[in-house]
Amino acid sequence: MRKIARTPSSPLLSSRRGLIFGTAAAGALLATGCTSNESNDESDSENKQAADTDDKKPGKKVTIGFAGPQADHGWLNAINDQGKQRAEEYEDVTLVNTEGSNDTAQQIGQIETLINKKVDVLVILPADGKALTRVGLKAMRAGIPVINLDRVFNSPQAYRCYVGGDNYGMGLNAGHYIGEQLKDKKNAKVVELAGTDSLELTGQRTKGFDDALKNYSNIKKVARQSAEFTVESGQSKMAELLQAESSFDALWNHDDDQGVGAERAIKQAGRDEFIMVGGAGSKHVMDAIKADNTVLKATVLYPPTMAASAIDLARALGQGKGVSGLASLEIPASLTLYSAVVTKDNVDEYLPSGFS
Amino acid sequence: MLSTTTSPGKGSPPPPAKSRAKVAVGRLDLGHVSLVAVLAILTLVGGLTKPSEFLSTDNLQLILTQASVIGVVTVGVTFVIIGGGIDLSVGAIVALCSVWATTVATQEYGLLGILGCAVLVGVGCGLINGMLIAYGPMVPFIATLAMLASARGLAEQMSDGKTQIVTVNSVLDLGLPDAYVLGVPPLVMIFAAVSIIGWLVLNRTTFGRRTVAIGGNPEASRLAGIAVKRQRLMLYLLSGLCCGIAAFMLIVLTGSGQNSNGNLYELDAIAAAIIGGTLLSGGRGTITGSVLGVLVFTTITNLFALNNLESAVQQIAKGAIIVAAVLIQKGRKTP
Numbered sequence A: 001m002r003k004i005a006r007t008p009s010s011p012l013l014s015s016r017r018g019l020i021f022g023t024a025a026a027g028a029l030l031a032t033g034c035t036s037n038e039s040n041d042e043s044d045s046e047n048k049q050a051a052d053t054d055d056k057k058p059g060k061k062v063t064i065g066f067a068g069p070q071a072d073h074g075w076l077n078a079i080n081d082q083g084k085q086r087a088e089e090y091e092d093v094t095l096v097n098t099e100g101s102n103d104t105a106q107q108i109g110q111i112e113t114l115i116n117k118k119v120d121v122l123v124i125l126p127a128d129g130k131a132l133t134r135v136g137l138k139a140m141r142a143g144i145p146v147i148n149l150d151r152v153f154n155s156p157q158a159y160r161c162y163v164g165g166d167n168y169g170m171g172l173n174a175g176h177y178i179g180e181q182l183k184d185k186k187n188a189k190v191v192e193l194a195g196t197d198s199l200e201l202t203g204q205r206t207k208g209f210d211d212a213l214k215n216y217s218n219i220k221k222v223a224r225q226s227a228e229f230t231v232e233s234g235q236s237k238m239a240e241l242l243q244a245e246s247s248f249d250a251l252w253n254h255d256d257d258q259g260v261g262a263e264r265a266i267k268q269a270g271r272d273e274f275i276m277v278g279g280a281g282s283k284h285v286m287d288a289i290k291a292d293n294t295v296l297k298a299t300v301l302y303p304p305t306m307a308a309s310a311i312d313l314a315r316a317l318g319q320g321k322g323v324s325g326l327a328s329l330e331i332p333a334s335l336t337l338y339s340a341v342v343t344k345d346n347v348d349e350y351l352p353s354g355f356s
Numbered sequence B: 001m002l003s004t005t006t007s008p009g010k011g012s013p014p015p016p017a018k019s020r021a022k023v024a025v026g027r028l029d030l031g032h033v034s035l036v037a038v039l040a041i042l043t044l045v046g047g048l049t050k051p052s053e054f055l056s057t058d059n060l061q062l063i064l065t066q067a068s069v070i071g072v073v074t075v076g077v078t079f080v081i082i083g084g085g086i087d088l089s090v091g092a093i094v095a096l097c098s099v100w101a102t103t104v105a106t107q108e109y110g111l112l113g114i115l116g117c118a119v120l121v122g123v124g125c126g127l128i129n130g131m132l133i134a135y136g137p138m139v140p141f142i143a144t145l146a147m148l149a150s151a152r153g154l155a156e157q158m159s160d161g162k163t164q165i166v167t168v169n170s171v172l173d174l175g176l177p178d179a180y181v182l183g184v185p186p187l188v189m190i191f192a193a194v195s196i197i198g199w200l201v202l203n204r205t206t207f208g209r210r211t212v213a214i215g216g217n218p219e220a221s222r223l224a225g226i227a228v229k230r231q232r233l234m235l236y237l238l239s240g241l242c243c244g245i246a247a248f249m250l251i252v253l254t255g256s257g258q259n260s261n262g263n264l265y266e267l268d269a270i271a272a273a274i275i276g277g278t279l280l281s282g283g284r285g286t287i288t289g290s291v292l293g294v295l296v297f298t299t300i301t302n303l304f305a306l307n308n309l310e311s312a313v314q315q316i317a318k319g320a321i322i323v324a325a326v327l328i329q330k331g332r333k334t335p
Helices: A014-030 A043-057 A075-088 A106-118 A133-139 A166-184 A200-213 A231-244 A256-269 A283-291 A304-318 A346-352 B001-006 B014-025 B028-049 B057-082 B090-100 B110-135 B140-159 B170-174 B188-202 B206-216 B218-223 B228-254 B265-275 B287-306 B311-333
Strands: A064-067 A093-097 A121-124 A148-149 A163-164 A188-194 A221-226 A250-253 A277-280 A296-302 A334-336 A341-343
Touching: A064 A075, A064 A106, A064 A304, A064 B287, A075 A093, A075 A256, A075 A304, A093 A163, A093 A304, A106 A121, A106 A133, A121 A133, A121 A304, A121 B311, A133 A148, A148 A304, A148 B287, A163 A304, A163 B028, A166 A200, A166 A221, A166 A250, A166 A277, A188 A200, A188 A231, A188 A256, A200 A221, A231 A250, A231 A256, A231 A341, A231 B057, A231 B228, A231 B287, A250 A256, A250 A304, A256 A277, A256 A283, A277 B057, A283 A296, A283 A341, A283 A346, A341 A346, B028 B287, B028 B311, B057 B090, B057 B188, B057 B206, B057 B228, B057 B265, B090 B110, B090 B140, B090 B228, B090 B265, B110 B140, B110 B170, B170 B228, B188 B206, B188 B228, B188 B287, B206 B228, B218 B228, B265 B287, B265 B311, B287 B311
Parallel strands: A064 A093, A064 A121, A121 A148, A148 A163, A163 A334, A188 A221, A188 A250, A250 A277, A277 A296
Antiparallel strands: A296 A341
């Protein structure tokens, strides 16, 4: 931080921006080893004032290239929206977007075009982290710093800063929440509806979930099936899980999009003896948690706000600044966002970030 | 338990039984018999590993329901393949239909609006496919590949990548147990109706005979006075129609429309048709075989899920079954 103007907060400040920045700052703190499970409201609002007044001032103009995968999924779609909106809030930021692609070769081509255009900073959410490492390296060698979003590159040389969600932590928090809910229940049974098994992140989520459940000797995971992040696969895999297990106490579903199908299967089977915990944090699920009239009692976030944070960091990088609220002169090398558990008690706080 | 049942009958009968079966079965397809045998084996395995879960009415309803959506698509694809074509766009068309039929604007028109929209969009896509292939310069593989890309792209654009949740109760209720008639879910009834109509059309109408003819030898068919081009167009229209119906069923099943719906349906449908004995080069195939093929795949998925096995293992088994089924059919032709 170069300068913090401590002027009283202007009424024009959007509280959401502050919230998002607060998340980023909290995440940064986490990444540097300072763990706090409670969202620290006071320090957040302090940060907000400092950050907003500082950040509002247009600085050096920065052109940010943004390359993501095809937005064929609610969460990815939210990522694109968050990135775009955040960039629009800054006068000094020009965002150059590529049309998303799930094809590795095509995405490499798109990023190479951005390199040739000589953008100041690149934000890349690779369709496949390993496969796009090469183009990350190329950008860095061309002197364009890369912010690697969510799916990490193979080599730390390929990015200046990694921003991502915590898949392992997501499983861990889901497991702990379920564990606490069932801790007084003898021989409790838990069922897991996982995401696409061929993705590394699914394995990490499951590992976190299993590790958390190990703390509760009365709980046993009796079944796990993997769906494909689609409504259709969620419905069919959940229907089979319900058929396989005539009774269980809790269900963790990795993804709220496929959860729409899972909820449908649960309704079709007429079952309600268990609690269901979602993943990612869609608006639909948050609404259901708030209404509290279905099996859905909680969801574990995988915040799409990380795209907005990535834009913040890219801008800071382009202007040679650090992160407001942190003492360091540079932006961090990696930032892992916290996977909060959204329940009926705190759902109102998170509803604005719920995606549809 | 195994030894007591197998040892007495193990002596001499197999070879004569086999040849007798060939004669007695006659018009009954050997391929069908082998598929029924596979189903029987799967049922046996299910009964042994998970007796109470697998052998239940609930599970039978579940298997048939899960088979119904892809089943309807497969009936359409079977017609196209028998007619010497291929339709790679079915999954994408299902996605587009399901998205279009669940937009807020369409949902205002209720059940009939959703059904009508799904069917119209399906037929429309089929019409484009058919025109390009029958009257245009394109081969089926390329034309439907193009449709695959465009239809899914349009679905994505229309839905903005979001899951569109259905709020029309009359549609949602169709998928719930209260709508079952004598224990038969409405979706299974639609599947049965489409299969029976498909069977009748293929086996009992000139349309069916023409389909087989143009698939077997288009030039001879043309010389025999069949309007080959029009017939081709009709086949893609039929496939599009089936996709529209399937999309409606999927909407009922999942209570939503999504652009990722129908993912890889084209491959599942082609695989089911092939293990059902349909020749990929056209000219031969049966609806019964395709339906059995779909049931085999669905039962495997169900069996594996009930036994809590990974989907990777399931994929391996699926591949092995395709190879085995084709080998059996080859074996039937050569000796």
